[in-house]
Amino acid sequence: MFRIIKQSKKSLARCGELTTPHGKINTPFFMPIATRGAVKNLTPEELNDLGAQIILSNTYHLLLRPGTKIIKRAGGLHQFIHWDKPILTDSGGYQIFSLRKNILQINQQGVKFRSEVDGQLISLTPSKVIKIQQILKSDIIMVLDDCLPHLNNKKKIDLAEQLTTHWAKKSKQAYTKLFKTVKNKQRPLLFAIVQGGIYTDLRQRSISNLKKIGFDGYAIGGLTIGEPIAKTYQILDILSQQLPVNHPRYLMGAGQPEQIVQAVKRGIDLFDCVIPTRNARHGLLYVFNHRVQSLQNDNFYQKIHLTNNKHKDDRRPIDSNCSCYTCQHYSRAYLRHLLMTKENLALRLLTIHNLSFYLNLMAKIRQSIAKDKL
Ligand SMILES: [Zn+2]
Known part of the structure; x- marks a missing residue:
């Protein structure tokens, strides 16, 4: 499902081809953000004309509104929003944890929180998050992760990394069960999320554990969230040595144009960021x-x-x-x-x-x- 077409002789940058149930993506690639199922102000036809190969939507936001029942009845997210190319759905970990005041309980089973829309009590487990993305018919499914803001508190980051790894294991089990009878070409890809903040030993532990579980791709979470950019590049240098070479790598939420170039040189294949649309x-x-x-x-x-x-x-x-x-x-x-x-x-x-x-x-x-x- 991921083929490296060209490895640069100058850096770790590579051109690849990622195959998903809704078509192929040439990497390195940038995913325009369609959080609630629309890239703000553009039609799918306009996105197509611009050369968008894949868009990113958010499981958490779509779960709150319009809810999975409506999307399921429409035949999945592609049909609902009139987009027939690949869609990656973020799990919503970042959104849930950025509103910590709404969280009522968080443990190995999952997370309980109040909806920011209507105060309703919502309980999410790693397997439920996979199930929702199956209903959405997402092409690239992300696991639930515990994403902390930029912190210089190693103990907290350590616990969040352990929880993320535990949830990743549960997610993989749920995914394997849900898609065991699905043919390879129609099978969505499952991406893990590497956490560990700015601490190299925690990052290394995170990768090592996630590799043991085994995923189609590896996302890097908890970077470009306020840490000094030199630190971001330093962490990416370390990660690039450890991430499996033949799997796609996705730097979540980055970034400015020069940051994308720097990350590509460190072997990153996929990007998303609100910058171009929000700044516009x-x-x-x-x-x-x-x-x-x-x-x-x-x-x-x-x-x-x-x-x-x-x-x-x-x-x-x-x-x-x-x-x-x-x-x-x-x-x-x-x-x-x-x-x-x-x-x-x-x-x-x-x-x-x-x-x-x-x-x-x-x-x-x-x-x-x-x-x-x-
Ligand atoms: Zn122009």
Whole structure:
């Protein structure tokens, strides 16, 4: 299900092909975020045109609203949201644990918490989380994990890593049982989540335990959540030595364009982040610096703040070298006007450009690896 097509001679970067029940993904790849089943402001057709190969939805949010019954009756998440390419569903661990005040109980069996929507009591076990993702017909299933915020408290991180590993074991058992009669091609992939914070020994223990259980892919959780970026790269350097080479690796929630490049060089294959879509909605736009050819140079891109007065009468597109729909038809002045007057069209047009930038960045990364330039 994962094939390395090209290993760079210059770094640990690799181009791969990941096969899922809804098609193949060329890696390294960036997953646009569709938390509640929609990438904010875009239709699936627009996502397709931008070259999105896979989107990321969230089990926890879909469980709260609209609930699994409605999605099941629609025939699964793909049918419900009109998207026929792969979908990765995050387990919701990150979302549950980021609202700690709502958690009533957490132990080896699972987690009990109050819904942030209506206060309803919800109980999730590792196996229930797998079952929900089966109902959603997700292509890549994530295990439930205990994801702590960035902490310098080793004891707490240690306990969270132990719990994550225990839950991973339970998740694998549930997954094996649920999909034992499903043919390999229709079988969703199961990804584990490596935890352990900024502590190298805990990270190493986490990987070693998860490898023993055995997963289709390995995600790295609990990074780029506020720790110094040098520490992030240091942890990635260590992880890249230990993660199984022939399995896809996914750095959750990262990141800025230069961070993606740095992670790719350390052997990461999959990414997701709210940055391009969220920043677009605030008028923060990404453009390639066409004077800098190499992605090795962190100045390969720059940011444009569209709300800045200097763009008030700026007749240029966001990026004259960009082939996206927005840059082909609209000036910075018009886009700024839409944004300042709170026209919904601004959100759509700016999201198109930023996602186009991110997906083009991934294409450039794959080309650079193919030529041993990264
Ligand atoms: Zn553009």
